[in-house]
Amino acid sequence: MQEGRVNEGTEEYLRRLKSRGFRLTNQRRVIIETLLSNLGIHLNARELLELAQKDDPSIGIATIYRTIDLLNSLGMLNQVNLEEGFLRFEVPDEQMHFHIFCRSCGKTVHLPDEESRMSDVQGWAQDMGFELLPQTFEMAGLCKECREEGVLEPFEGASPAKCARRSRRKPRCRLMQ
Numbered sequence: 001m002q003e004g005r006v007n008e009g010t011e012e013y014l015r016r017l018k019s020r021g022f023r024l025t026n027q028r029r030v031i032i033e034t035l036l037s038n039l040g041i042h043l044n045a046r047e048l049l050e051l052a053q054k055d056d057p058s059i060g061i062a063t064i065y066r067t068i069d070l071l072n073s074l075g076m077l078n079q080v081n082l083e084e085g086f087l088r089f090e091v092p093d094e095q096m097h098f099h100i101f102c103r104s105c106g107k108t109v110h111l112p113d114e115e116s117r118m119s120d121v122q123g124w125a126q127d128m129g130f131e132l133l134p135q136t137f138e139m140a141g142l143c144k145e146c147r148e149e150g151v152l153e154p155f156e157g158a159s160p161a162k163c164a165r166r167s168r169r170k171p172r173c174r175l176m177q
């Protein structure tokens with residue numbers, strides 16, 4: 001995101017926090033700025049800490065977790081679970097957001113054409129009497145490269161050595177057209 005838009009986005013975020021009675025500390029501002037200037041990269045708490053500390057070294061991991069919890073409880077931050085044993089975070093969009101990730105190498109992509117799929121999902125929830133909130137969905141799979149390498153899921157009868165590896169590259173969102 002360009003700097004101007006990051007600033008605008010940060011101000012809007014801070015306005016929303018203030019209107020709900022939360023204090024606008026510099027630490028919160030830096031954390032929000034860091035999230036907004038790293039859109040498309042699903043930062044985890046550690047990565048968020050390292051980046052935020054470049055702007056404000058007084059920020060500690062406890063502040064990161066408190067801020068994440070606060071933003072999450074206000075619907076201002078989505079959690080992304082890529083089955084790594086920790087969560088990653090993403091600033092929500094107006095609309096729903098779909099990821100598919102490789103259970104072996106961790107490659108993560110944003111599914112294209114989300115808008116046209118949304119009505120199906122919304123209708124599905126509405127049939128049960130629910131109105132969906134903006135959120136992200138994660139689906140697990142095996143990518144083409146891993147399948148070609150012969151990585152198999154345990155339920156496919158692979159020997160343990162050939163089961164999905166759990167060593168992960170850093171997942172980044174890429175739009176696959």
Ligand SMILES: [Zn+2]
Pocket residue numbers: 102103104105106107142143144145146147
């Ligand atoms: Zn893979």
Ligand SMILES: [Zn+2]
Pocket residue numbers: 040042090097099110173
């Ligand atoms: Zn994403």
